[in-house]
Amino acid sequence: MLHTKVPHIEEIIGDAIKKAQQQEKPQMVSVVERMDQMDPFQFLYAGQSIDRHRHFWRSAEGNFTMVGIGSARTMRSSGSYRFTELQQSWNTFLEGAVTYDEYGEKGTGIVALGGFSFDPEQKNHHPWESFPASQLTIPAYLLTNKGSLSYLTSNFIIFPEDHQKQIIRNWGDQKEQLFMEKPYSSSVPVRVDEKEIEPEQWKQTVQQATEDIKRGVLEKVVLARELRITFDNTVEIEPVLKALSETQQNSYIFAFESEGEYFVGATPERLAKLENQQLISTCLAGTIPRGDTEEEDKRLGMELMYDPKNRQEHQFVVEMIKEAVEACSHHVEVPDAPVLYPLRNLQHLYTPVKAVLDEGFTLIDVIERLHPTPALGGLPQKKSVEYIRYHETLNRGWYAGPVGWLDDRNNGEFAVAIRSALIQGDEASLFAGCGVVEDSDPQAEYEETAVKLKPMLSVLGGY
Template sequence: MLHTKIPQIEEIVEEAINQASLSGEPQFISIVNQIDYTDSIAFLDRASQIDQHRLFWRSADEEFTLVGVGSTKKILSSNAHRFNEIEAVWNEIQQKANVYDILHEKGTGLVSIGGFSFDTEQENGKPWEGFPDSQMTIPMYLLTNKSDQSFLTTNILILKEDHKQQIVHQIRRDHEQLLFGERQELKLPTCIGRSDVEPDEWKAIVEQATSDIKDKELEKVVLAREVRITFSEDVELAAVIERLCETQMNSYIFTFESGGDYFVGATPERLAKVDNQELVSTCLAGTIPRGQDVDEDRELGEQLLNDPKNRQEHEFVVQMIREAVEACCYNVTIPEEPIVYPLRNLQHLYTPVTATLEKGYTLLDVVARLHPTPALGGLPQQTSVDYIRKREVLNRGWYAGPIGWFDGKNNGEFAVAIRSALLQKKAASLFAGCGVVEDSDPDAEFAETGVKLKPMLSALGGY
């Protein structure tokens, strides 16, 4: 990868065209500039005039936001080796790319954003036709906001037959629209209908799972259900993301636009983060609602900490993550007891995991080992995934899969795509799951998933 002082964009494009002519191969150029602070929601909204492939990521624990527009390169895979395949293509792109960047900031330059389905063997049918099994995108334009600083990356694939002035004009016109273009008035959708998908059948599956667990077929399984809502008009993506950013302060806010559909969410669950070889993961399992006041909130938190079912569910996750992280890290630190982690609508049991990534390993190596955690699949891992595939009444698609980003400096972060919805013009599918163990009660689990659906329902004007 070439890092150099940034010349004028005309010079960069002209040199790339010349190199493409000499080599006979397309040239990937990436140009990073610091710009005046730019609001991420405004950038996302204006981007609808440029391309219908938009990406958004806001971190849960730092002032860090990415907004991608367009697609210079999509890295796809659809088999059991998808993490390795995507890593291999990513490495090849990095080796060949010409990166013009004197700033070297995290999340700028070559950055890939996207996600993976929960299960590669589940048929990618309705309602996920627009989403490939695994897709990481290097956007054409990328806004990176870190605290009060903004950076704009432009990624272009140059062909030998390209014309310099045409490309330069297009880039400048797009920059003008993204940074200064007119915006529409953002309006949340009006929900006009809601239906729980096969609730009685879902409860029956939960009851059957408790019986199968008692019979030692498996130890735990996470079963998800779907709620469908309809709107009076097409959903405005920027309005929903703005609402989630305002109301879900301790969650990762994300959106991936593909095939005209939007997958959006506000997930509290980090899978893994790597920053300068330092790794952070999160054990988040065990759920109870928030209280109406401080006393009730504290009382519910204590109830969660002392509940055998939730503690067992949480311990499953801790031990699995410990095993996965120790396989590729050193200096692994995991507290002996969880704490209560409050969100707007819910409280969870939370145990942080920190470690140092061994040389030769990457963030995707960690993600491949962690997915799916017992909080999303169950135990044993493969047995629970097979159980879900055969019995669950929905196609998970990207729900509960790893979603996130990584850059060319070995930084990145992935979360688990829960508390999420698939938006399709005037309709949406919302998803929520719960961990089923031998003493689970179907009605109680149904109620728990109802609480987990509230953040997305609220953002979508639902009830």
């Protein structure tokens, strides 16, 4: 793949058409422009006039946001080899692509955003019919905000029969629409009804899991439940994302639109970040609420730090992530003990894992090795996923799966899609789970999931 300086757009499109005609196949062209900072929520809202296939990503580090509009190319895969197949599709797509870019910033140029379902073998597709098992999209237009600057990437698929003037005219018209200031709603949706999906059956499943763990069937399993809520009108995504960005500042904020439905969330859990071969993963397991006072907050934090169940659960995750990272990296660094990671509603045990990725491996390779961690599946990995598939009362879909982005320089970041909701018109399904070990109490685990539902409830008409 070639990176080069940016000539006039007429020359770029003209050269691409000639190349497409000579090679008798479509050509990928990516053009990056720098501009004054653009409001990402305004850009997202304006983008619906072009395409309702939109993506939003804000890093937990706070100064990096991407908004994708439309699709220059969408790659999908399912089954046991979905990570490998998507990596192959990505590699093939980049062959022969040309990027005109004077800046070389991460997250600009050819970037794919998307995610993976938790379990591709799940047979019951409801309510996730609009979201395939795996999907990565290269947007037609990508806004990348980094610090005080914005970058617009325009991606073109040029066919041999295309006409230069028509492409340039359409591009100019669509850019005008994207940068047109259109007021969007600032009101989060009004909730009119809610229904917990089989809460008593869920508690019984937790109880059964503790007995199965004592019998040696598995060591740990994470069980999730669903809360279904209804609103007085169709949910607009922009105010929801803005509210999440303002209230969950230490979390990754994401939204993926597919066929008019949204998967949206604010997750604190990074799965893996790769930049210049520097790899960072995160062990985030063990949960307790925040206190109402500074004294109570400190007491709860210490309770979490020295709680045997939570420390055991956290250590499961640390050991698994360390083993997975060591399989494709060197210079692996893991702290001896976790620290507290505070969020608005919760605090967690946190251990970072840092390494240098070996040559020949990619971010998708890392994600495949890490997913699902014991914090989202259990131990042993394969047995816990099979247990969830058979016993859990819901189809997780993309909940607890990897979501994120990667670019053509082998940079990218994926998080674990917890603290999330599937929004379908005037309804939404919210999901939350907890780790079950042999001494877990069903009622206590139920109450823990209720706390984990609060970040999404707070921006979806709740409290």
